[in-house]
Amino acid sequence: MPFPELPLSAPSLLFPAISLLMLAYTNRFLGLASVVRGLHANWKSTQEPILLAQIQNLRRRIRIIKHMQTFGVLSILMCVVSMTLIFFSHQTGAQITFGLSLLLKFSSLTLSLVEIQMSGKALDMLLSNVECQEE
Template structure:
């Protein structure tokens, strides 16, 4: 079974999506880095165990974001390779590398979902002792 030809324009459709995702990943990373710096300064002053636990949780989230970024960059690289192969008339190679690019993007998005869930859980724990009052 042969696949229909993949036009050169199809892999190029991922460029804006990948670029926006990389920007979002970088913003998440920078936001967490600022929080870690603040918590680390507080921890050095107080040595409070709760702060250390929060820092460790943030460290895990930062690792996940680094993996998200790595997979996103690899997806973009495979997308470029796909376009190059398609440009030179190598349909089979272009299709294969585009498929790999899509799988890498899916893996990156999966890690994004994991990190978002961790973020929500961390916020729930932070707000656990806040009592909501009815107005």
């Protein structure tokens, strides 16, 4: 059974969502970069092991954010290809690339969830360090 015809409006609906996600990802990346710079300066002066653990966590999170951004960009590129194929009446190719776009967006969102969990763990690590120092 063939898939129903994909209208030009379907892939174009992803543009605003992907654009907003990319903005959010970029803001997270820039925020982490600022935190890394501060932690690095602090670690150089104090050499506290907790800072090194936080820096390692931030390194992993930055790597994940880069992958989130990559999947987001690839998703929007697949949307463009899909819309181009629809424009030239190549429905099968358009449906395949639109499906790929959705999978890439799903991957990006999944990585975002992983990074958010890591962020929570990093905050827990920091708070437990504060609690240990108060005891």
